[in-house]
Every structure is written in C-alpha cells, then in structure tokens.
Amino acid sequence: MVEKKGEKLGSILEPKIEPFVPRKGYDPRELRSWAKRTGFVSTFSGETERSVSGRRKLNERRNNNGNEGFGERSDLEKGILEKNESISPTIEIDPILGRTRKGGPEIEPVWNDGINGNENGSTNKNGPGFGANGPVMEQKTGDGDSGEEKVLICILMEMIQVMGMALVAKMICGLKDNPGYEASVAISHLRYITYNATESFKQRQILLPASNSSYLRISSIVPRNAVIFYGLQHYLSLAGSLIFIPLIVVPAMGGTDKDTATVISTMLLLSGVTTILHTYFGTRLPLVQGSSFVYLAPALAIMNSREFRNLTEHRFRHIMRELQGAIIVGSMFQCIMGFSGLMSLFLRFINPVVVAPTVAAMGFAFFSYGFPQAGACVEISLPEILLVLVFTLVPLSVVIIWAYAFFLTAGGAYNYKGCSPDIPSSNILIDACRKHAYTMKHCRTDVSNAMRTAAWVRIPYPLQWGIPIFRLRTSIIMIFVSLVASVESVGTYHTASMRINAKAPTPGIVSRGIGLEGFCSVLAGLWGSGTGSTTLTENMHTIDITKVASRKVVEVGAVFLILFSFIGKVGAILASIPQALAAAVLCFMWALVVALGLSTLQYTQTASFRNITIVGVSLFLGLSIPAYIQQYLPESSLILPSYLIPYSAASDGPVNTGLDFAINALLSLNMVVTLLIAFLLDNTVPGSKQERGVYIWSNAEDITTDPSSLSDYNLPSKVSRCFRWAKCLGVR
Numbered sequence: 001m002v003e004k005k006g007e008k009l010g011s012i013l014e015p016k017i018e019p020f021v022p023r024k025g026y027d028p029r030e031l032r033s034w035a036k037r038t039g040f041v042s043t044f045s046g047e048t049e050r051s052v053s054g055r056r057k058l059n060e061r062r063n064n065n066g067n068e069g070f071g072e073r074s075d076l077e078k079g080i081l082e083k084n085e086s087i088s089p090t091i092e093i094d095p096i097l098g099r100t101r102k103g104g105p106e107i108e109p110v111w112n113d114g115i116n117g118n119e120n121g122s123t124n125k126n127g128p129g130f131g132a133n134g135p136v137m138e139q140k141t142g143d144g145d146s147g148e149e150k151v152l153i154c155i156l157m158e159m160i161q162v163m164g165m166a167l168v169a170k171m172i173c174g175l176k177d178n179p180g181y182e183a184s185v186a187i188s189h190l191r192y193i194t195y196n197a198t199e200s201f202k203q204r205q206i207l208l209p210a211s212n213s214s215y216l217r218i219s220s221i222v223p224r225n226a227v228i229f230y231g232l233q234h235y236l237s238l239a240g241s242l243i244f245i246p247l248i249v250v251p252a253m254g255g256t257d258k259d260t261a262t263v264i265s266t267m268l269l270l271s272g273v274t275t276i277l278h279t280y281f282g283t284r285l286p287l288v289q290g291s292s293f294v295y296l297a298p299a300l301a302i303m304n305s306r307e308f309r310n311l312t313e314h315r316f317r318h319i320m321r322e323l324q325g326a327i328i329v330g331s332m333f334q335c336i337m338g339f340s341g342l343m344s345l346f347l348r349f350i351n352p353v354v355v356a357p358t359v360a361a362m363g364f365a366f367f368s369y370g371f372p373q374a375g376a377c378v379e380i381s382l383p384e385i386l387l388v389l390v391f392t393l394v395p396l397s398v399v400i401i402w403a404y405a406f407f408l409t410a411g412g413a414y415n416y417k418g419c420s421p422d423i424p425s426s427n428i429l430i431d432a433c434r435k436h437a438y439t440m441k442h443c444r445t446d447v448s449n450a451m452r453t454a455a456w457v458r459i460p461y462p463l464q465w466g467i468p469i470f471r472l473r474t475s476i477i478m479i480f481v482s483l484v485a486s487v488e489s490v491g492t493y494h495t496a497s498m499r500i501n502a503k504a505p506t507p508g509i510v511s512r513g514i515g516l517e518g519f520c521s522v523l524a525g526l527w528g529s530g531t532g533s534t535t536l537t538e539n540m541h542t543i544d545i546t547k548v549a550s551r552k553v554v555e556v557g558a559v560f561l562i563l564f565s566f567i568g569k570v571g572a573i574l575a576s577i578p579q580a581l582a583a584a585v586l587c588f589m590w591a592l593v594v595a596l597g598l599s600t601l602q603y604t605q606t607a608s609f610r611n612i613t614i615v616g617v618s619l620f621l622g623l624s625i626p627a628y629i630q631q632y633l634p635e636s637s638l639i640l641p642s643y644l645i646p647y648s649a650a651s652d653g654p655v656n657t658g659l660d661f662a663i664n665a666l667l668s669l670n671m672v673v674t675l676l677i678a679f680l681l682d683n684t685v686p687g688s689k690q691e692r693g694v695y696i697w698s699n700a701e702d703i704t705t706d707p708s709s710l711s712d713y714n715l716p717s718k719v720s721r722c723f724r725w726a727k728c729l730g731v732r
Contacts, residue, residue: 218286218502218551218712230548231557235288237542240394240589242271242290242561243574247582248369249296249530252644253303254315257450257575265564265571266460266529267291272561274520274533279551279558283505283513284713285496286554287539289520293593294485294671295531297365297647298477299323301665304644306634306651317465324468324525327532330478331521334486338515344507347490352603352693353611353682354675355491357618358484359537359597361674363590364623369643370590373583377443379413380405381584388588392545398577398585402445405578409445416440421447442580454572460565465528476662482521482532484671486514489535491600494695496539500549502712506698509713537596538589604693611691614681622674629653629668 222230235242246263255263267290274289303319311318337343374381380401387397408414414421419433421440441447493513497504505513513535521532543549564570604611630646632653646668653664666672682692698710714720 222550222552227553227556230553233546234542234548234553235557236395237393237546238288238538240585241536241538244582244586245291245296245531249299253319257448258453259316260575261450261454261571263530264574266527268561269460269565270524270527270529270533272558275558276555278516279555282516283493283509286549286551287496287535289533290536291529291531292534292536293362294481294488294534297669298481299530300647301650302474304648320465320528321469322474323530324528325470326474326478328468328522328525329475330482331518331525331532333479334482335515335518338511338518341511343511343514347507349683350487350490351682351695352600353614354678355487356597356600357615357678358671358675359488360594361622361670363594365670366590368646370587372643374580374587376439377580380580384581384584385587394585401581406445414440414444443578445578448576450572450575455568457566458568460527462526473662477665480666480672484675485534487675488537489514489517492535492537499543503710504697505713537593540596541592605691608691610685610687618674618678621677622670625673626668626670629664
C-alpha cells in the first residue's frame with residue numbers, strides 16, 4: 001500500500017470511531033475500567049504491588065478450585081482469579097480512557113490482509129509469523145456490562161527478558177472478552193505487529209524494533225508512476241556494491257579501461273538477471289543479487305600468484321579465464337548443496353554467533369586496501385566519506401565529489417611540469433615525475449580513455465573472454481568461499497524476513513535460495529564478471545533508508561539494470577570514476593558490511609560471556625592468522641603494489657605440500673579462518689539455544705495450519721506444479 005499524497009501514515013491504520021462523549025460528574029480517580037473489574041495485574045509494571053506471599057496464596061486457591069470461574073474472572077498473565085477475589089492495582093488512568101459510554105463500540109485488533117492483501121482474505125494467527133500482513137483495526141459492537149464500553153488497556157513495559165533474550169520495549173494489550181490474548185504493539189500511533197507470547201516462548205523468536213509500518217511490503221501494489229522511481233532509487237543506493245568491484249579487480253589483472261567498462265556492463269546484466277531469477281524462483285524475498293565482496297579477496301589472491309606476475313601479453317584474459325573456472329566449480333558445489341536439501345541440514349549449525357564475525361571479517365579483510373588507496377588524494381576522499389555519512393546515498397555524494405575533482409583537474413591542481421598522466425609509470429624516466437605518477441593516476445578525472453574506446457551498444461555474452469580454465473587448487477579455494485557466501489546469505493535471509501515483517505522462511509525455502517544463488521554464480525562464471533553472485537548484505541541498509549521492500553520494485557529496477565548493460569557508454573562512464581574516489585566509497589561500504597555483520601548479534605544474548613568470547617576469539621584469530629601467513633613476502637616486493645602484497649601469500653606462504661597454494665590462500669583469507677573458528681567454537685562450547693540465539697525457521701506444520709502465512713515464499717503456480725516432488729525445497 002502506498003500512502004496518498006498529504007495523507008499521514010498513521011491515519012491509514014487508525015479506526016474511524018465517533019468521538020467519545022464524557023459523562024458528567026465522572027471522577028477520574030475512581031477506577032471503573034476493565035482492569036479493576038477483572039483484577040488485571042501487569043507483572044511488568046512497577047506501579048502494581050503484589051506480595052510474593054499473596055501470589056502463593058492465590059496459586060494455592062487456584063490449585064484447590066481448579067478452573068472454576070474462568071469465564072467470569074481472568075488474569076492475562078497468570079490464568080484465573082477467584083470469583084470473590086479482587087485485586088485493584090494502583091494505576092492512574094487518564095480520564096479519556098477511563099470514561100464509559102452506553103452502547104459504545106469495542107475496538108478489537110483483527111489481523112487481516114492489511115497492506116498486502118491476500119487473495120483469500122484469511123487471517124494470520126501464527127504469532128511471530130506475521131508475514132506481510134499488516135494490522136487492520138475493526139469496530140465491534142459490544143453489549144458490555146451495564147452498557148459500559150469495553151476498554152482496551154495498554155500498559156507500556158520496559159525491556160524484558162523472554163527466554164533469556166532481550167526484547168525491545170513492547171506494549172501488552174488485553175481485552176475483556178479475550179483475556180488470554182497478548183500482543184506486541186509498536187510504540188508508534190497504534191501500529192500493531194502480531195506477537196503471541198506463548199508461541200514466542202516456544203520458538204524463542206526475536207522481533208526487530210517495529211517502526212517499519214511505513215515500508216512497502218513484499219506484495220505491495222505500487223502505482224506505475226512510482227514503481228520506476230522506487231526501482232531506480234533502490235539500485236542507486238546499492239551502486240557501491242554493484243559497480244566498484246571492477247575498478248579494483250580489472251586494473252590488478254592488467255586490464256585496460258575498455259576492459260573495466262566491459263566488466264561493469266557484464267555485472268549490471270548479471271545483477272539484473274539473477275535478481276529477477278531470485279524473486280521468482282529463489283526465496284522470493286525482495287533482495288538484490290550481485291557481485292559480492294565475498295569473492296573479491298580470493299580473486300585478488302589468485303590473480304597475484306607467482307605464475308601470473310611475469311605475464312605481459314593477454315594477462316587480463318588469462319587470469320579472467322582462471323577465475324571463471326574456479327567460480328564455476330565452487331558455484332556448482334553450492335548449487336548441489338542447495339537443491340539437494342543438504343543446506344536444510346547444515347542450517348542447524350549456522351547461528352548468529354557464526355554469521356556475525358564471518359560477515360564482519362569480510363569487511364575487515366580490505367583495511368590494507370581502503371584508505372591507502374583513498375589517501376592518494378585526501379582532498380577528494382575525505383569529503384566523499386563525509387558526504388556518504390551525511391546523505392547515506394552513495395550516488396549523490398559521488399556525483400558531487402566527482403564534479404569537485406573535475407574542477408580540481410581543470411584548474412591544474414594535478415599538473416606537474418614535464419609530466420604527463422598518459423605515460424605509464426614504468427616508462428617514466430624523470431625521477432621528479434615518477435613520484436607524481438601515482439597521484440595523477442588516482443586523482444585526475446581525465447586519465448581514463450574508456451569513453452573514447454567503448455562502443456555505444458554492446459551486449460555481454462557467455463565466454464566473452466575465452467574458455468574457462470579449471471584447476472584443482474583454485475577450485476578448492478572457491479568451494480570454501482561458496483560456503484562463506486552461503487553463511488552470509490542465511491543471515492541476510494533471516495534478517496530481511498524479520499525486517500520487512502514477513503514470517504521466517506522454512507529451511508527448505510532457504511535451501512532453495514542457496515541453490516539458486518549457486519546457479520546464478522555459475523552464470524557469473526560463464527559470462528566472466530570476475531566474481532560470483534550472491535545476496536548482497538547491503539540490502540538491509542538499502543531497505544532501511546529507502547523504506548521499500550516490494551518485490552515488484554526490485555524487479556523493475558533489475559530490468560533497468562539489464563537495459564543499461566546493453567549501452568556500452570554507461571559502463572564507460574562508471575569506469576571513468578577516479579580510483580581515489582572509488583576507494584573512498586569502498587571504505588564506507590566495507591565499514592557498512594562490518595556493522596551489518598555485527599548487528600546480527602542482536603538475536604543472541606549479547607551479555608553472555610560465552611558469546612562474547614566466541615566472537616572475540618574468532619575475529620581476532622581471523623585477522624591474526626592471515627597476518628602471519630601474509631608476512632611471507634615475495635622475493636621482490638617491487639613486483640606488486642604495496643596494497644596487493646598481502647594477497648600474494650598463496651604462492652609465498654609457509655605451507656609446503658602438494659596443495660600448498662590452496663592451503664596458503666585459504667589461511668590468508670580472513671573470512672574463511674573466522675568462519676572455521678566461529679563454527680567450531682559455537683558448536684562445541686556448551687550453551688543453551690536461548691543463549692546462542694539459534695535462528696528459528698518456520699516449519700511444514702505452519703504451512704499446513706495456515707497456508708497464507710508463507711504465501712510470499714511460494715513459487716509461481718505453474719512452476720510449483722512442475723516441482724511438487726521437491727518437498728525438501730519448500731515447494732507446495
């Protein structure tokens with residue numbers, strides 16, 4: 001649902017109730033509410049005093065009397081009260097809430113289709129599995145006692161502990177005719193999110209702060225004039241992840257500016273195609289697929305191996321074909337693991353304590369590249385980082401600083417007497433120019449010739465760089481990297497489903513999504529993007545800042561990416577971004593990955609010494625062990641730039657066996673070492689499920705009892721008919 005212009009969001013969810021008419025002579029201090037008549041006592045309010053001994057006596061009387069009087073006197077928290085028992089908590093009630101009226105309406109939350117609009121109109125009563133169904137308030141005429149209005153009492157409580165896990169501040173609401181009903185109400189103008197306390201104790205479900213009622217839901221119907229705007233906005237906010245990886249990879253492989261433009265166009269095409277495939281046949285969550293930073297570090301390790309250092313002719317194509325073969329093999333392993341249902345079994349060992357340090361280590365892996373590259377032009381990189389933090393939208397800040405760098409270049413800020421930026425550093429004979437070559441290459445806006453060499457129209461095609469090269473040592477590296485990518489995606493699936501108020505998918509649906517990601521990475525290997533395709537962790541940041549979680553919006557934006565990939569000049573423009581500017585953006589993106597990874601710990605007991613120890617040890621060793629491997633430098637450090645030396649450990653590391661290249665490379669990758677340590681510790685160190693914050697996925701019984709609760713994950717009807725046999729993939 002899209003709110004109309006000028007219409008406040010809160011008004012959409014408010015019931016239309018006629019004004020109350022206050023009764024004359026009413027004393028607000030006199031408690032005539034439902035709370036007094038029923039004896040409701042909030043166990044979370046500090047205002048209500050009830051002694052422990054009194055509770056014990058009450059429990060004894062309950063045990064003696066059984067369930068007598070349950071229909072007449074009920075307690076929301078503890079069950080039933082005696083017929084003649086009256087507990088009057090000392091509560092100050094607002095006169096408006098406390099007054100009564102003859103024949104007034106009763107307000108009752110009815111969890112209908114709400115924003116998304118299920119076709120069958122069924123209600124979702126599965127507690128935390130609130131799906132995309134929004135709350136709708138309905139009026140119900142009640143006959144009441146003595147014509148009094150039945151009042152909805154909402155008592156705000158502070159942070160509580162549910163099965164040992166901290167929940168955000170909630171509101172507990174009770175109704176006279178439904179005393180056992182407990183709901184979690186967002187503290188925001190009657191924006192309700194269904195939450196059944198009994199089911200929560202059973203499933204240990206953690207809900208995120210629910211100020212997200214303004215989001216466009218998965219199946220929201222978006223006006224045609226807005227869907228294009230939302231789609232472009234969604235992908236522009238992800239520009240840092242979609243287009244900046246080739247600016248690092250291609251120059252390190254010895255590629256030209258034209259090659260960089262071609263790889264960018266290829267990535268745009270693959271991102272659009274794989275996103276559409278995922279929204280139709282994967283988990284169907286509105287998540288953008290693209291080239292992930294997961295594959296960047298192993299790609300740098302492979303391309304800086306000893307055998308590639310002395311290549312001069314066709315070095316880029318040879319390394320790209322090597323990467324293609326490794327990505328295809330690793331992705332096929334991920335594909336088999338997902339579509340065979342093995343991922344469903346593996347899920348029980350993947351918990352937030354494993355996901356958080358693993359994703360954080362992905363960002364930490366590039367600290368040696370980030371600011372050392374951006375520092376070449378601090379007058380460009382520092383303002384860029386500042387603007388990204390202020391606007392949170394990467395494209396806007398890039399355009400502003402790019403224009404600023406253009407004026408610096410045109411004004412002669414990077415002109416040095418007798419020096420030309422068009423001459424390669426190896427051919428510079430003047431010592432004075434040699435020290436300025438690095439600055440000119442990274443700061444000037446006119447050093448790229450991509451605009452002059454790129455074609456106007458070019459369609460990326462499979463095997464455009466040649467036949468892939470398959471080797472065992474590089475394939476082993478990518479198999480482990482595909483495991484890291486799967487763990488990252490599992491955390492993103494769960495966080496995304498909670499963030500957009502959808503019920504968590506079943507293990508079969510998660511396995512289906514991982515399998516499709518593997519298939520999409522096979523496509524990336526065939527087309528030659530240099531990296532695999534995964535669900536971008538940065539989706540969470542994008543959903544937060546755009547407030548858009550609509551599948552249709554993501555699909556429309558993906559179509560635009562495909563169209564842009566056919567225009568060669570679009571890739572050429574993006575390839576012309578100064579390297580210092582790109583490095584500054586990547587500093588923010590890598591820091592964002594670290595933050596998003598650590599935010600996964602909100603699903604655990606963050607104060608637990610066990611969890612703190614596991615996360616700390618895995619992160620420290622995940623950074624320290626690769627640092628030890630990387631200290632084995634190549635014979636001549638002048639062969640590689642300083643920021644690429646840490647990635648040369650695969651050929652120069654301490655391990656000398658038949659698979660020394662693969663073992664040294666894996667031990668030099670922060671994310672792989674962190675994953676192995678965190679996985680081992682979390683599954684061996686004793687700890688309760690509540691303490692570990694085990695991910696809670698939906699199960700088949702939820703679909704049986706309420707098919708509409710997981711309707712957002714269902715495959716299209718024609719597709720599901722063909723794959724009904726694949727029950728392990730959540731196909732119904």
